[in-house]
Amino acid sequence: MTRNVILAGVGGQGLLSIAAVLGEAARHEGLFLKQSEVHGMAQRGGVVQSHVRFGDRPIHSDLIREGTAGLVLSLEPMETLRYLPFLSPAGVLVTASAPTRNIPDYPDLTAILNEIGAVPGARVIDAAGLAKEAGSARATNMVILGAGAPFLGMPEAALAVGIEAVFARKGTSVVETNLRAFHLGLEAGSAG
Amino acid sequence: MPIQLLLGDEALARGAIDAGLSAAYAYPGTPSTEITEYAIASPESQRGTIHCRWTANEKTALEAALGASYAGKRAMASMKHVGLNVAADPFVNAAIAGAHGGLIITVADDPSMHSSQNEQDSRLYTELALIPCIEPADQQEAYRAPAHAFALSERNRIPVMIRLTTRLAHSRATVAVGESREQNTLSLPPDPRRYILLPAIARGSYEDLVSRQPDLVRESEESPFNSFSDGADTSLGIVACGIAHNYVQEVYDGSCPHPIIKIGQYPVPASLVARLLECCPRIVVFEDGYPFLEGKLRGFPGRQTPEIIGRLSGHLPRTGELGPRVVGRALGIDGPKERSSSSTPVARPPALCPGCPHADTCRALTAAIASSGAGSARVFSDIGCYTLGALPPYEAIDTCVEMGSSITMARGAADAGLAPVLALIGDSTFTHSGMTGLLDCVNDDVNLTVVIVDNGTVAMTGGQRSAAESRLVAICAGLGVARDHIRVIEPLPGNHDANVAVLGTEIAHDGVSVVIAERECIQTARRKAPKNDPKGERG
Numbered sequence: 001m002t003r004n005v006i007l008a009g010v011g012g013q014g015l016l017s018i019a020a021v022l023g024e025a026a027r028h029e030g031l032f033l034k035q036s037e038v039h040g041m042a043q044r045g046g047v048v049q050s051h052v053r054f055g056d057r058p059i060h061s062d063l064i065r066e067g068t069a070g071l072v073l074s075l076e077p078m079e080t081l082r083y084l085p086f087l088s089p090a091g092v093l094v095t096a097s098a099p100t101r102n103i104p105d106y107p108d109l110t111a112i113l114n115e116i117g118a119v120p121g122a123r124v125i126d127a128a129g130l131a132k133e134a135g136s137a138r139a140t141n142m143v144i145l146g147a148g149a150p151f152l153g154m155p156e157a158a159l160a161v162g163i164e165a166v167f168a169r170k171g172t173s174v175v176e177t178n179l180r181a182f183h184l185g186l187e188a189g190s191a192g
Numbered sequence: 193m194p195i196q197l198l199l200g201d202e203a204l205a206r207g208a209i210d211a212g213l214s215a216a217y218a219y220p221g222t223p224s225t226e227i228t229e230y231a232i233a234s235p236e237s238q239r240g241t242i243h244c245r246w247t248a249n250e251k252t253a254l255e256a257a258l259g260a261s262y263a264g265k266r267a268m269a270s271m272k273h274v275g276l277n278v279a280a281d282p283f284v285n286a287a288i289a290g291a292h293g294g295l296i297i298t299v300a301d302d303p304s305m306h307s308s309q310n311e312q313d314s315r316l317y318t319e320l321a322l323i324p325c326i327e328p329a330d331q332q333e334a335y336r337a338p339a340h341a342f343a344l345s346e347r348n349r350i351p352v353m354i355r356l357t358t359r360l361a362h363s364r365a366t367v368a369v370g371e372s373r374e375q376n377t378l379s380l381p382p383d384p385r386r387y388i389l390l391p392a393i394a395r396g397s398y399e400d401l402v403s404r405q406p407d408l409v410r411e412s413e414e415s416p417f418n419s420f421s422d423g424a425d426t427s428l429g430i431v432a433c434g435i436a437h438n439y440v441q442e443v444y445d446g447s448c449p450h451p452i453i454k455i456g457q458y459p460v461p462a463s464l465v466a467r468l469l470e471c472c473p474r475i476v477v478f479e480d481g482y483p484f485l486e487g488k489l490r491g492f493p494g495r496q497t498p499e500i501i502g503r504l505s506g507h508l509p510r511t512g513e514l515g516p517r518v519v520g521r522a523l524g525i526d527g528p529k530e531r532s533s534s535s536t537p538v539a540r541p542p543a544l545c546p547g548c549p550h551a552d553t554c555r556a557l558t559a560a561i562a563s564s565g566a567g568s569a570r571v572f573s574d575i576g577c578y579t580l581g582a583l584p585p586y587e588a589i590d591t592c593v594e595m596g597s598s599i600t601m602a603r604g605a606a607d608a609g610l611a612p613v614l615a616l617i618g619d620s621t622f623t624h625s626g627m628t629g630l631l632d633c634v635n636d637d638v639n640l641t642v643v644i645v646d647n648g649t650v651a652m653t654g655g656q657r658s659a660a661e662s663r664l665v666a667i668c669a670g671l672g673v674a675r676d677h678i679r680v681i682e683p684l685p686g687n688h689d690a691n692v693a694v695l696g697t698e699i700a701h702d703g704v705s706v707v708i709a710e711r712e713c714i715q716t717a718r719r720k721a722p723k724n725d726p727k728g729e730r731g
Contacts, residue, residue, distance in 0.1 A: 034331075039654075060446065081534040082534070089528065106538070
């Protein structure tokens with residue numbers, strides 16, 4: 001079957017690193033993959049999203065059809081709500097709790113979190129806090145990947161291989177920090 | 193064959209290198225940038241066995257590629273769709289002069305204008321130049337396209353366009369990578385006079401180009417990038433161009449019941465299309481970009497046998513990129529029930545990075561205009577990160593039309609009587625197509641102030657080499673700007689008052705002034721000093 005995942009966030013949050021890890025994991029598993037990204041102007045603090053699709057048979061469309069994403073994985077709460085039409089009837093929302101308020105008219109956070117909470121099975125993760133615990137605030141993205149891992153349909157070991165592949169050029173300590181963040185996220189997501 | 197995870201852009205670059213590419217030239221522009229980034233970073237380029245370079249603009253890139261082709265080598269120029277407007281002169285005339293070594297012009301279109309000011313469709317340019325176009329449907333085809341295009345180019349002595357769109361350019365997939373071919377040896381064209389486009393010679397070359405069009409149609413009809421697949425249900429026939437074919441396959445889960453033509457090479461494969469028109473009373477055309485093929489099939493309005501539907505008929509939106517939902521709806525196939533969208537999220541426009549030098553320049557500029565008492569001042573600006581200075585909280589610029597238009601539009605407005613008039617342009621945009629406009633201003637002693645924001649890089653596209661290379665003072669002086677009206681400021685918050693004073697003085701000067709606001713892009717500066725960034729741990 002084909003797994004459809006929407007990644008959501010704001011430019012500069014490391015969303016494309018999540019996409020890269022999923023890509024490497026899929027390749028490691030010998031799966032077909034298509035993963036559409038946003039480059040260019042939006043990366044300057046604007047809305048960033050990625051459509052990730054993988055599975056055991058060839059994938060046609062680079063874009064996910066509305067109503068068919070099994071998972072929306074988000075680094076920012078308001079951004080999560082942008083992609084509700086993509087979520088399948090049984091789909092799961094996993095989002096970081098901390099808002100990125102780089103706009104003057106950011107809506108009321110409590111209302112946003114209530115709206116997310118109304119989606120059955122939604123998980124709101126203190127990703128920034130867990131990333132700090134793992135050793136780097138910048139590993140927030142890997143916390144969220146970990147929290148979403150139980151719903152990805154991708155073996156945990158393959159995701160770990162993906163993390164190693166993506167962060168290897170930055171040295172072993174960076175790899176270890178990101179793996180720690182991933183595992184803290186995994187625990188939080190499973191507990192949720 | 194080894195499997196690699198590649199963006200459409202990267203697959204195309206890898207495919208070109210494996211197909212014997214000797215030279216690649218480009219000016220950066222979303223969504224084409226990653227083609228040349230990949231080529232420059234490739235082991236072949238790093239070893240020096242192929243020559244890959246950023247150039248001053250798209251025109252110089254295409255002309256350099258044409259020169260390499262003249263010398264018998266396989267060459268490619270890459271650009272975004274609006275870049276082809278800049279390179280349109282060599283694009284059209286290279287078709288008449290012809291190719292010797294294989295010559296590819298890769299153009300990445302941006303339907304839905306994700307990062308562009310329009311969604312022009314480059315396929316229309318291939319009709320203007322009378323050359324073939326390959327439009328890959330997926331990353332694997334993007335990898336295969338250059339080998340096919342180089343061979344097509346050499347066989348027909350003609351440049352070939354490869355057209356990508358954002359969705360393929362910026363989508364990653366597993367790609368099977370094959371063996372590489374040797375580069376061509378150096379050789380001169382057998383008929384070198386055809387590169388001298390004097391009318392007497394060009395007339396013959398143009399006749400020859402026109403007379404070879406049926407060969408190009410035959411090439412399309414036999415191309416592996418075009419195919420006709422039968423379907424039992426002939427009540428509808430489908431034409432799907434490039435990645436639109438993927439959406440049709442997605443909607444039918446890989447088993448389309450209707451006859452379908454997949455188009456990946458132009459000119460239009462006439463015999464395939466004729467076959468579809470004969471067997472189906474109704475034809476739907478899916479294509480990203482303009483209704484290029486749909487318009488051809490419709491012919492004159494009112495001629496409706498068979499019925500042609502698509503963007504022109506209203507069955508598909510006239511503008512914007514296609515996707516599985518709009519394609520599904522046009523085919524009458526509903527997807528799963530969708531949740532309603534939330535009204536909570538507000539727009540989150542891109543913004544200048546915290547610490548960006550352009551932010552300081554915008555603030556100083558606005559303050560200088562305010563303190564000069566010239567509320568009527570207009571700031572003509574240009575394409576780059578600083579275009580974001582149009583948005584709050586800066587609201588520092590009044591125009592942004594196309595590359596280089598700041599200085600020239602400012603000049604026209606000044607000639608028309610507006611005062612004071614300013615132009616705000618980046619270092620790379622200035623060397624791309626601002627310098628000639630400044631020369632005009634100097635020659636006509638126009639009263640304007642040009643602010644060049646020099647961050648030392650092509651920032652918006654990710655930090656490519658800027659052709660200005662910190663030589664702006666010398667360039668402006670060389671163009672004839674009076675040396676004492678070329679001022680250099682450092683845009684930092686601490687220098688605000690001093691910078692406002694410099695800008696105020698130059699705005700007051702009756703004549704051409706250039707103020708160069710020089711400070712490195714915060715992004716490239718950060719990348720160069722990773723050790724000083726304790727948080728620099730993200731991929």
